[in-house]
Amino acid sequence: MKIILHVDMNSYFATAEQQSNPFLRGKPVCVAGKGSGERTICAALSVEAKKMGVKGIMSVWEARNLCPDIIVVAADFNKYQFISRQLFSILESYSPNVEIFSIDEAFVDLTRICKNIEEAQNIALDIKARLKSEVGDYLTCSIGISHNKLLAKLASEKQKPDGLTIIDKNNLNDILATTPIEDVCGIGPRLSKRLYPLGIKSMQDLAQTNLQRLTHFFNPRQAKILKMMGQGIDYEPVLPYWQFPLEKSYGHSYTLPKNVFKKEEAFKVLLKLAEKVARRLRKAKVLGRTIHIYIRFFDFTSYGEQTTLTHFTNDGLEIYQVGLKIITKYHFSKPIRAVGISITNLKNSVDTPALLLPEDIKNNEVIKASDAINDRYGEFTLFRASLTKIKDKVQNIPDGRNKRIML
Amino acid sequence: MQPIKVLIQFDGPKIKPLAFRRNDRLYKNLKLNLVYHFKEGGQTIFRFFMSDEANSYQLRFEPETLEWFLEDNN
Ligand SMILES: [Mg+2]
Numbered sequence: 035m036k037i038i039l040h041v042d043m044n045s046y047f048a049t050a051e052q053q054s055n056p057f058l059r060g061k062p063v064c065v066a067g068k069g070s071g072e073r074t075i076c077a078a079l080s081v082e083a084k085k086m087g088v089k090g091i092m093s094v095w096e097a098r099n100l101c102p103d104i105i106v107v108a109a110d111f112n113k114y115q116f117i118s119r120q121l122f123s124i125l126e127s128y129s130p131n132v133e134i135f136s137i138d139e140a141f142v143d144l145t146r147i148c149k150n151i152e153e154a155q156n157i158a159l160d161i162k163a164r165l166k167s168e169v170g171d172y173l174t175c176s177i178g179i180s181h182n183k184l185l186a187k188l189a190s191e192k193q194k195p196d197g198l199t200i201i202d203k204n205n206l207n208d209i210l211a212t213t214p215i216e217d218v219c220g221i222g223p224r225l226s227k228r229l230y231p232l233g234i235k236s237m238q239d240l241a242q243t244n245l246q247r248l249t250h251f252f253n254p255r256q257a258k259i260l261k262m263m264g265q266g267i268d269y270e271p272v273l274p275y276w277q278f279p280l281e282k283s284y285g286h287s288y289t290l291p292k293n294v295f296k297k298e299e300a301f302k303v304l305l306k307l308a309e310k311v312a313r314r315l316r317k318a319k320v321l322g323r324t325i326h327i328y329i330r331f332f333d334f335t336s337y338g339e340q341t342t343l344t345h346f347t348n349d350g351l352e353i354y355q356v357g358l359k360i361i362t363k364y365h366f367s368k369p370i371r372a373v374g375i376s377i378t379n380l381k382n383s384v385d386t387p388a389l390l391l392p393e394d395i396k397n398n399e400v401i402k403a404s405d406a407i408n409d410r411y412g413e414f415t416l417f418r419a420s421l422t423k424i425k426d427k428v429q430n431i432p433d434g435r436n437k438r439i440m441l
Numbered sequence: 442m443q444p445i446k447v448l449i450q451f452d453g454p455k456i457k458p459l460a461f462r463r464n465d466r467l468y469k470n471l472k473l474n475l476v477y478h479f480k481e482g483g484q485t486i487f488r489f490f491m492s493d494e495a496n497s498y499q500l501r502f503e504p505e506t507l508e509w510f511l512e513d514n515n
Contacts, residue, residue: 054475054490055497113488116477170475409483 036145037154038272040178040186041125041161043118043138044195047078050117051107053170062086062104064097073289073371077109081195114138120169128157133272136282141183143272151202154179158198184268185209187219201266210237210266218263229260240264284322285376286310293332293369297361300329300373304361305354307375312350315377316405321346322377325353327360330372337364346381349401353377442501447509458489458500463511468493488512 043049047065052058062083066074074094076083086101097104118137125132131143148154158177165173176197178189188209189199201209214236216226228251234240241264248257262268286307294300304327315322326340339360347353357375448460460469474497475490487502499512 050475056472056474056492057497112479113475113477116479117475172474 035181036143037148037151038180038183038186039142039144039154039158040135040183040190041121041140041142042176042178042187042190043121044174044176045079045081045084046138047109047114048080048083049173050114050170051110052080053117053172054113055107056172058105058107059172062088062101064088064094064104064106065109066094066106067109067289073291075289075372117169117173121165121175124161124164124168128161131272131274133274135187141186141272151179151200155198155200162196162198182266182268183270183272184219184263185266188213188217188266191217206266207238210241210264213237215240215264220263221260225260234264237264237266241266282380283376283378284311284314284318284320284380285326285374287328287330287372287374289330289372290370293371295366295369297366300361300370301358303373304357304375305350307373308354308357309350311375311377312348312353313405313408315348315380316383316401319383320380321348321383323347323379323381324377325356325360326374326376326378327357328372328374328376329361329364329366329370330374331366331368332371333368335368337366339364342379346379346383348383442510442512445500445509445511447500458491458509461498461500461509461511468498470494471498 048063051063051065058080060082061080062085063080064076064083065078067077076088076090076092076094076097079088079090079097083097083101083104086104088097088101088104092100094106097106114137118134121138122132122134122140125140125142129142129144129147133141133143135141144154144157148157158179161177162175165175174196176190176192176194176199178186178192178197178199178201180186180189180201185201185206189201190197192199192209214226215221215229215234216223218237221229229235229240232243232247232251234243240260243261243264245257245261248260251257252260288303288307290299290303323346324340324342326338328336328338330336341356341360343352343356353375443463446462447458450457450459457473458471460467460471462468470493471491472493473489473491476487478485478487480486484503484505487504489500489502491498491500501510501512502508503510
């Protein structure tokens with residue numbers, strides 16, 4: 035049997051801010067996206083803010099209304115990345131098989147490293163202690179240990195903050211009976227809504243549902259996976275970063291300084307966002323295939339649509355053109371407040387077949403060289419001739435990186 | 442962001458600010474809460490998050506020129 039450990043930092047961005055500034059500790063803190071205007075969405079909340087009922091989807095203005103004492107701090111993504119890297123390198127000192135699941139979450143395969151769960155539990159306590167002594171004394175994480183990834187992740191969510199939960203044969207049935215299906219990683223609220231009418235509320239309900247009955251509502255593959263999830267069965271391997279792209283998706287979004295009514299205003303932002311996303315893909319040496327465009331309206335409703343290409347790309351212009359098609363065909367009746375773009379369905383670009391056509395090779399070289407120049411002198415120092423017409427229309431996104439060089 | 446004079450403790454490869462002077466005021470008894478580094482224009486920059494009894498401070502160190510700055514934190 036496998037032994038898998040899942041680590042999840044608690045209220046990550048907000049706790050990182052409380053770590054660096056002790057005057058924020060014990061207080062409701064909201065980490066806002068770029069800028070600290072009232073329109074910005076709360077990117078993360080401290081435990082204290084969550085207790086006051088503030089939710090992550092609220093704008094800073096809404097959060098202030100609910101909790102007047104809330105302290106709003108600007109997000110410092112360099113900080114979060116740095117802390118994550120330190121956490122992940124601690125994890126890698128226990129096992130070479132560490133899968134980075136998100137900026138603050140990772141799976142560690144301890145199968146051949148620990149003889150039993152008790153040994154894994156000691157490693158978990160060690161990780162918690164080292165997080166405090168080597169990274170920051172205010173940081174906490176929740177750890178779950180079980181025999182597969184599904185249950186390990188579920189275990190880490192059972193106790194927050196600073197939890198350590200084990201799911202094994204002794205408590206598995208209790209856990210299945212008491213865990214609502216929406217708590218299972220991979221099911222979520224949308225799928226749950228389709229399961230409730232079938233009388234399926236807990237994992238156990240799902241496990242006990244006849245497979246044939248499930249196939250009435252889901253395709254056979256989905257039905258089988260769902261039933262397995264209900265039973266707490268999962269055969270997914272822990273995929274270390276050298277086998278798996280570092281992030282599940284790459285995306286950028288931008289909240290406009292004021293609501294806009296015209297689509298053209300959104301286009302301007304879109305190109306910049308597409309180019310940024312493409313640059314990050316190239317930097318991480320990954321390619322993506324599914325492009326998702328997201329528009330948020332002034333009333334917090336949103337519109338999103340995705341397109342999957344037949345091939346993989348990391349080309350900003352191509353991503354932009356796909357986005358353009360999506361936006362163009364949609365009729366907006368409400369003012370737009372934010373635009374986002376993300377790309378998923380990723381794979382490492384190192385295993386793409388070598389470019390064979392001379393013009394493809396050339397194009398690739400040009401992109402590489404212009405990336406290097408833009409890294410040094412700023413976005414759009416060098417750009418495609420085809421962009422000259424729209425270049426001036428590009429929304430200057432004030433993210434502090436325009437003057438300074440971004441790396 | 443303003444230049445400051447900093448008193449440093451060297452501990453093997455690690456450095457830690459102990460006190461700094463801004464204008465005419467000396468800030469001492471500092472606690473180091475977090476330090477990280479990041480790339481900016483090809484240069485590695487260090488950021489030290491410090492605090493004393495009254496305030497928190499964000500110190501910026503640029504190793505290429507060995508300069509120290511006090512940054513506005515929020
Ligand atoms: Mg977390």
